[in-house]
Amino acid sequence: MKVTNSSNKDSNIENSTCSFTDKEIVSGLKQKRKLGRFISELIFHYTKKESQVAYIFSTDKFVLSINQAYLQHDTYTDIITFDLSDKKSSLILSDIFISIERVKENAETFNKKYPEELLRVIIHGALHLSGYKDKSKSQKAAMRSLEDWWIEKYASYL
DSSP states (O other), X not given: OOOOOTTOGGGOOTTOEEEEEESSSOOOOOOHHHHHHHHXXXXXXXXXXXXEEEEEEEOHHHHHHHHHHHHOOOSOOSEEEEEOOOTTOSEEEEEEEEEHHHHHHHHXXXXXXXXXXXXXXXXXXXXXXXXXXXXXXXXXXXXXXXXXXXXHHHHTOO
């Protein structure tokens, strides 16, 4: 599979958007425009739909409050993906909340550099929007494999 720049007229993602916002914390995310195009293309690759995705980077406390209020989970997590789309719509609409503190801790735990772990979590959210789950052991393994594949593709993405 070839990942191309969103200016490619065959990609049909001209109206897709992907934004990244820091809330109460600094993510340090670089190359936001490039990554936004890449995430839009990843989602389109699987869904054939345009997307409007907002990534919100915040603290453990903020993401925990979202987890408690909307999912009734009283645990810290690195990412929460809300698919806000109307199932019959040709547009994927989503808010994705990422705890920068969890990502940094996971990077240390898994002996990864923070930027790579942040990219993995960002891609993880996009894969959820693309229909992939990670509840079972086999789903988690498939998700990890796809994350690795897309990380590799991003490394050579223009």
